[in-house]
Structure formats: C-alpha cells, structure tokens
Amino acid sequence: MSARLASMHVLVTGASGFVGAHAAVALTEAGHEPHLLVRDPAKAARSLTGAGAPGAGWPLHEADIRDAAAVRDALKGCDAVLHAAADMGVTGHGADLRGSNVVGLRNVLDQAVELGLDPVVHVSTVAVFVPPAGPRITPGSPLATPRNAYGRSKVEGERHARDLGGVTIVYPGGLLGPGQPRLDALNEGFRAGTRSGWPVVPGGVGILDVRDLAVALARCFTPGQGARRYLIGGHFMTWAELAALCAGLTGRPRRAYRLHPGLLRALATALDAAKALGVPVSYPLTRDAADIMLTMVPTDDTPALEALGVTLRPVEDTVSDTLRWLCAEGHLERREIGRLSP
Template identity: 35%
Template sequence: MLVTVTGGTGFVGAHSVAAIAGAGHRVRMLVRDPDRAARALAPLGVDPGAVHTVPGDVRDAGAVRAAVRGADAVLHAASVYSFDSRRHAEMRAVNERGTEVVLGEARRAGAGLIVHVSSIVALYPASPARVLDAGSPVGRPRETYMATKAAAEQIARRHQADGAPVVITYPPALLGPHDPNLGDQTARLRDVLRGLTPMWPAGGFPVGDVRDTAALHARLLDGAAGRYFGPGRHLTTREYVAALRAVTGRRLPAVFLPARAMLPVGWLADRLQRVWPWHIPAEYGAIYTCACAVRVAEHAPTGGLAPRPLAETVGDTVRWLRDSGHLTARQAGAVRPDLASVGAR
C-alpha cells in the first residue's frame, strides 16, 4: 500500500511514518524541506531512501495534488500545535486551510482511506457531557489553537457525512522520545524539570505516548471507519507532577491553584508574549485545557490498543531530553522508568 503522509517531520507524523513503514507500507511524504525528513526519521530507524518526498506545503493545492496522486491512503498529520500567541495566524492557515486542501485533494485523487489527525481538544469544552466518546460534538473552545483544531474537525466531519472514507483520530497530549521539533508538550515537561513552572492550574488533561498513537495510525490502514481516540489516560495536574517526581527522584516543588482563577494570568501572558522575544511558560491555552478537559469514556474506540505504562513514557521522554542535551543530568534526575506505582490509574 502507498501511503501519503503530511506533517511527517513533526512529532506525531515522524513516529507514524516509522510505524507505517514498519508495517510494510510504502510512504510518500509532503514536506517543505526534504532535509528535515531525513533528520526526523533517522533516529526512528527509518531509511530515508525508503521514503519518497514531495516538496510542498499543505496550503498549496498543486503540491498536495502531486503528493496524493496514486496513493492508496492519506494520513493528514500536518498541524501547528502551539499555545504561543505569536503563531495564531500560522495556526489558522495550516490547521484550517491545510485540512480543507488535503482532504479535498485526497478525495479527488480517489484515496481509499483518509486519516485526519485531529486532537482531543477539538472536542472541548465537552458540555453538557462529562465524558468524551466517538459521538461527542465538536467543541467551541475560546482559545486559538483549540479553535483551529475544532474548525478542522468540522471540515473532516463534513467529508464523513458526505460518505467519504475519512477516519478521524484524537491524540491526547503526547510525550515520548525523539521529538524532532521539541514541540509544545515536550517543551513543557522540560520546563518543569528546569524549575520554570512552580505554579500549576488545578484540573487535568489527557496524556499518551506518541508511539501508541503512531501504532494506531498504522493499524487503521488495515481497514477502518469512524473516529478513534489515541491511547492515553486522564491525569490531574497533581498526578502529572507526581509522576515526574517519581521518575526523576526530584522534589519539584509546586503550588496548585484553581484553573479558572489562573485564566486572567494566562490571558495577560499571551498578550505580553506577542512583544516579548523569549518564551513565557504561562500560557492561556494550557491553563484553559486544564479548566475544561474531561475524561474519555472507557468504551471509546482506540483501535484495540491500550496505553503503555506512564512511567515508561515519562522515563523515555526525560532520558531522551537528557541524552539530546535539552536537560542536564541534574535536571533529569534518576530517570527511573520502572516504578510500578507511576501511572497505575
């Protein structure tokens, strides 16, 4: 099977390419910079020579058309994932316009399966339901990144309603090794271990391993329909910090405050970030997520995959951050990924 992948130089995309190639499929990637493809895939054991690249951007219909021509399946993983207010215009262009272009061109090319990588935040806030499942409505979030993912979700659902072979996946917040761009979630874990986030909003968020979501994407190529949740678990912010303490053996002092009370702080930080050249770790989107995140129903489809132990995910992430020079040995601590008590929920 020939599978075209967008976003293959990103965290989810690169791991998904590795899983798809590992399952014996041929891969074609739409990339803005072919050199980035080699850098993203090499640490995952993917031979760059075995992956064909097509230069282009998801917003360019001509480039997308060339990339999806003759493909049996298309995995649309290209997305700007960030709560950085300086990237709002980029998010709208890539997350919304890019989805419209890719899914439309994939349908016109006759792809037998089109997997749209959405996000669980596209379903927030989940009112009035207090759990999420495949039938949950699209959310109407009051945050730019989340709103662009909700808009992209609406596009994908319109194609589904029209009878197109579109499958939607909802990854949780993802951790794991080999993040080629040090994305938002990995950078946030690094900031915690650097001591930059001693104040936390109460509430929680879903956490999963990028390798599990990649495995789901590869499995769906065997034939699937509908909507699937990436394997993961809901953690309170206290549980998340406790997992980092257990894995690293560090104290990591933290204060937990009501999430909604912290929203004005995040709002002000976002405004300041637009003119401040250095990253501010207090982000409105992260706080807002903790304020409105809910659990995924136990019966929600995950492609038959269960999440790997949280200790393994966190331990592998911290070890990779240390080994790649993003953390010092002191900041990484003991890196003990074998604690049975971590992530037992």
C-alpha cells in the same frame, strides 16, 4: 491484525513533525510504503532519524499543503493518505493556523476523496472537544466552542472532515515521547514543570505516547471500512498526580505549587501580553494552554483501542523515556532528572 493488511503506498503529510515521522516508521513496520509530503526535506530527515527511521529512501514530495496542485500531484501516486500536518498554536504565537489547519486540510482531504484513495485518515486532536460538555469525553461528545485560535481552526477543519464523508478521524490527547523535532505543547510543558515546578490546578492532562499513537494510526489502513472515529486521549492524570509521578521517577523532591484557576489565567494573559510586545519569555504558559489545563477531563479510549488492537504502554515508561530524551537533547540538565540520568 497487521498480517491481514495489504501493502499500500501511503502519502504522509507532516512527515517532518512529531506525529508524522513516528507514523511513517510504524507504517513501514506494518508493511506499507510511506510517501512523504514535507516543506523542508532537511528537517524531515532529522525528524525521521529521531523517530527511529531505518534510513530507507522513501519517496519524497517537497510541497506545502496549502498548494492544492502540489498536493494533488503527490496524492496521484498513492493508494491512501495519512494527514498529520497541522500548525500548533497552544504554546506559541504568530502561526498561520487557519492556512494549514483549514485550507491545507481541505486540499488534502477533498482531493484524496475525489481521487478515490482509501482509507483517508486525518489526525485531529482531543482539543476539538475542549472545553468538554461533561465529565468524560467520548467519540460522540459535542464539538466545543474554544476561545483560542488553535481550537477554532481545528474545530473548523474537524467539521469539514466530517461533512466530507469517508474520512477516518483520530483524536489523540497530549503527546509525549522521544524525538520531537521542536518542543511544543506537552513536551515543552514537561521541561518547564520539571525545572520550575508544577502548577496544581483543577483539570488535568491526557498523556499519550507518540509511539503508541503511531501504531494506532498504522492500523487504520484497512480499505473499505468507511468513515470511523477513534478517540485515544491516553492516560488521564491530575496535575498533582503528574507532579508526584515525576518526583517518584526522578527521586527528587516533589515540586508543585497550588494556584487558583483565576490566578493561572491572569498569569497566562500577562505572559501573552509580554510575548506580544517582544519580551523574551521562556515559560510556555499561554492563556490558550491554561484553558485546556483547567478544563480537560478523562477520555473513553476503550472502543478505539479494542478496534485497533492497541495496548498503551504504562505512563511511567512514557514519562521516563521523555525525561531521558529531554536530558540527552540538552533541554534538561542531568541533575534535573535525578536517578533517571544515565
């Protein structure tokens, strides 16, 4: 498939982040030249190194996606764009979610379409479908009405991307893998689960290796295809299955505790209140995260994986690599990953 692709200059927004850095590497391996739009070049350099960047001097644009003029200048030198920049708000507080997830998105996608870039690829999230309307999420599932600020900002941006036309949208699930610049969402939860035990509640999680997502994103860059939607939620696991998998991989006793959904939400709400008061709380659970944990269902990834020619690596490999990386970076102790420790 990649042999048929013509080389393009692809502007990558959010190249200092987890997805953007890995995607830049995958684009290079597919024969394209990434142009990086980042706010912090030093952070971008660290992220790219963590993602296995070959050290090439890719063109760099230091700008904020909320600056429409700066975004336009960067777009003018490119054939296509991968919009991977976003602010996460599931396990944190205080981010200007709408500024990046809505205003920044409009600056990038609107101007890319206006300038005739092709393709225009937007990295959304499976969270726009959560809480889900049925037992399985598909690309045609209705958009959700989430209660949390992160979900609302992503759904607002999603509606705009769809209305714009000509935009390819990719919906990844929970991302794991090595090289995350700052622990967030699932990687942060993995550290807490490995260290303190896994809450066993209804629902589950879709686990997607960031390296597999990067390959899928790189394979979206065929011009003339029009608007497409690719759902790649990853391997779905219940929380009990995830606890058992980690125990099996590490050789340590299974650490899990059953919680009533109402109790999980109450604990999450209490932690939110403590954090808002400035109390130092390291455990990543929030009410927003609890809602997603309790309501997530499997996703139908087959159409996207077949269209892009991508095979997801075994979930055991992703979890093992993640735990080893968390240990190597000092986020976990060697004893905590058991026999996975070097």
